[in-house]
Amino acid sequence: ISLIKRLWKGRVSAGMLSLRLQRAMKEYVNSNKHHVSYKGNRKPTQSAKELLCELKNQARLRTVDGLEQPFSSLGWARLVPSLPLEQLYKKENKRSFKTCAVVTSAGAILRSRLGKEIDAHDAVLRFNAAPTEDYERDVGNKTTIRIINSQILANPRHRFNTSSIYKNITLVAWDPAPYAVNLHKWYTSPDYNLFGPYMEHRKLHPDQPFYILHPSYVWQLWDVIQGNTEEDIQPNPPSSGFIGILLMMALCEQVHVYEYIPSMRQTDLCHYHETYYDAACTLGAYHPLLYEKSLIQRINMGPVSDLERKGRVTLPGFSTVNC
Numbered sequence: 001i002s003l004i005k006r007l008w009k010g011r012v013s014a015g016m017l018s019l020r021l022q023r024a025m026k027e028y029v030n031s032n033k034h035h036v037s038y039k040g041n042r043k044p045t046q047s048a049k050e051l052l053c054e055l056k057n058q059a060r061l062r063t064v065d066g067l068e069q070p071f072s073s074l075g076w077a078r079l080v081p082s083l084p085l086e087q088l089y090k091k092e093n094k095r096s097f098k099t100c101a102v103v104t105s106a107g108a109i110l111r112s113r114l115g116k117e118i119d120a121h122d123a124v125l126r127f128n129a130a131p132t133e134d135y136e137r138d139v140g141n142k143t144t145i146r147i148i149n150s151q152i153l154a155n156p157r158h159r160f161n162t163s164s165i166y167k168n169i170t171l172v173a174w175d176p177a178p179y180a181v182n183l184h185k186w187y188t189s190p191d192y193n194l195f196g197p198y199m200e201h202r203k204l205h206p207d208q209p210f211y212i213l214h215p216s217y218v219w220q221l222w223d224v225i226q227g228n229t230e231e232d233i234q235p236n237p238p239s240s241g242f243i244g245i246l247l248m249m250a251l252c253e254q255v256h257v258y259e260y261i262p263s264m265r266q267t268d269l270c271h272y273h274e275t276y277y278d279a280a281c282t283l284g285a286y287h288p289l290l291y292e293k294s295l296i297q298r299i300n301m302g303p304v305s306d307l308e309r310k311g312r313v314t315l316p317g318f319s320t321v322n323c
């Protein structure tokens with residue numbers, strides 16, 4: 001719990017993790033699977049405003065638009081949705097959303113009774129296979145956008161083509177390319193093969209908005225985390241949670257994030273919908289989660305009491321930040 005209290009203050013280091021998680025972290029640093037070589041500088045003492053402006057300017061939301069090789073030759077310019085994600089909701093509402101909720105899948109959201117509060121937002125973002133059915137009281141039942149990693153598309157266990165949780169919403173998929181963002185290499189050897197299922201789904205359901213995040217966006221987010229952290233972070237992409245938070249900051253005027261930075265309900269229960277216990281889900285092993293969370297707490301504009309009781313962070317949308 002002392003580590004959680006440090007997170008509430010935004011001051012953390014790998015040395016606060018259990019030895020098991022420290023060892024796992026070191027193995028990921030040593031294997032450097034995605035060939036990360038960070039060339040930027042380190043400025044870990046930026047103010048919240050400077051940090052917000054860096055995120056706004058450096059990490060521009062970008063999806064695969066089919067205009068680059070090898071996607072252009074494969075006809076992706078006509079396969080991807082005709083409206084870019086940034087414009088999708090502007091057309092319908094004349095502007096992007098006012099209030100948005102990002103609901104992480106952490107076990108700590110169980111027994112929170114946050115469902116009504118979450119559903120009162122204009123848009124709600126959820127992750128991967130996290131259900132709402134049977135959990136409405138704690139997580140709500142509205143879903144506007146779902147971010148899915150490539151395993152959801154590649155692994156038949158998730159029943160991506162038939163499960164109702166992926167229908168009637170906007171889908172945003174991602175998969176880590178090599179750090180140098182070689183799209184040819186990415187296309188021939190993604191982490192999990194999302195391209196086939198994506199093309200098939202686009203052809204079957206051309207009216208459902210379904211995007212793939214550009215890998216340069218994912219690694220730009222990683223660069224900002226490393227650039228604002230003194231320690232060497234894991235050379236692996238940020239978690240879906242961090243990506244989703246930044247995505248919603250690009251689409252909304254205000255963003256509430258639930259149980260990303262853990263509340264007093266903090267638990268080793270990995271997901272609210274599964275009986276699997278592992279502290280790595282909350283504190284990170286593969287993903288640089290601890291550092292992501294510290295960064296988010298540094299730009300949190302809500303009071304600590306919101307963190308304690310609701311696990312809630314309040315962030316400004318980029319359109320409201322004047323840099």
Ligand code: C5P
Binds near residue numbers: 105128239281282283
């Ligand atoms: O596990 P999954 O990636 O589907 O969960 C969605 C996101 O919720 C994670 O990427 C992570 O950012 C966040 N999460 C968390 N603590 C947990 C489980 C998930 O912060 N215990």
